[in-house]
Amino acid sequence: KAGVTQTPRYLIKTRGQQVTLSCSPISGHRSVSWYQQTPGQGLQFLFEYFSETQRNKGNFPGRFSGRQFSNSRSEMNVSTLELGDSALYLCASSRGQGSAEQYFGPGTRLTVT
Amino acid sequence: SQQGEEDPQALSIQEGENATMNCSYKTSINNLQWYRQNSGRGLVHLILIRSNEREKHSGRLRVTLDTSKKSSSLLITASRAADTASYFCATVIYNQGGKLIFGQGTELSVKP
Numbered sequence: 001k002a003g004v005t006q007t008p009r010y011l012i013k014t015r016g017q018q019v020t021l022s023c024s025p026i027s028g029h030r031s032v033s034w035y036q037q038t039p040g041q042g043l044q045f046l047f048e049y050f051s052e053t054q055r056n057k058g059n060f061p062g063r064f065s066g067r068q069f070s071n072s073r074s075e076m077n078v079s080t081l082e083l084g085d086s087a088l089y090l091c092a093s094s095r096g097q098g099s100a101e102q103y104f105g106p107g108t109r110l111t112v113t
Numbered sequence: 114s115q116q117g118e119e120d121p122q123a124l125s126i127q128e129g130e131n132a133t134m135n136c137s138y139k140t141s142i143n144n145l146q147w148y149r150q151n152s153g154r155g156l157v158h159l160i161l162i163r164s165n166e167r168e169k170h171s172g173r174l175r176v177t178l179d180t181s182k183k184s185s186s187l188l189i190t191a192s193r194a195a196d197t198a199s200y201f202c203a204t205v206i207y208n209q210g211g212k213l214i215f216g217q218g219t220e221l222s223v224k225p
Contacts, residue, residue, distance in 0.1 A: 004155075033211055033212070033213070042215060043201065043215035045213060050210070050211075056209060056211070056212045088153060090156065094211055100211065101146060101161045102213060104156040106154055106155040107153075107154065107155050109153075
């Protein structure tokens with residue numbers, strides 16, 4: 001069974017630009033969550049989607065948004081990039097039972113200059 | 114703020130030794146999970162322990178959970194150089210779906 005895939009793997013953007021990251025979950029998984037990892041703040045929850053609905057949202061500004069498609073694939077968007085948005089963005093999928101174990105993708109390394 | 118705190122922040126041992134990492138959390142949980150991360154890559158799920166369980170084993174891993182103390186420990190027995198990684202505990206709180214709240218992690222180095 002293929003794992004969680006994320007594209008692109010690396011990205012360099014300039015302040016003020018916007019970026020879209022993509023995540024394809026494991027086949028059959030209906031829940032997708034996004035996390036941001038930085039050296040200073042560690043791993044922080046961004047949002048969780050289940051059956052195209054946002055089920056949970058972390059404490060991030062409105063510049064961070066996401067969506068999920070009918071095939072469970074998900075995208076997250078960050079607008080008006082700031083230097084502090086430089087991070088590893090991780091996507092995770094699960095069967096959608098709420099508190100089940102999650103399977104993570106390799107992440108997208110975003111650098112904002 | 115982080116739900117969990119991990120201790121120690123870094124641990125260096127020799128191959129064959131056991132490694133113990135501890136995790137404390139603040140609020141009541143549905144379950145607690147441990148993950149491993151190699152060099153800034155994706156996280157790998159290791160083990161999940163539910164709030165009504167006290168101990169769980171998986172291969173060389175042993176996890177305990179003490180809900181009265183709001184703490185958990187991960188024991189890796191007979192460590193190998195390949196176990197070198199960062200280890201994170203993550204809690205799932207009741208009525209918050211699948212949201213994982215991570216600790217800061219323990220960086221384990223196993224020297225051959």
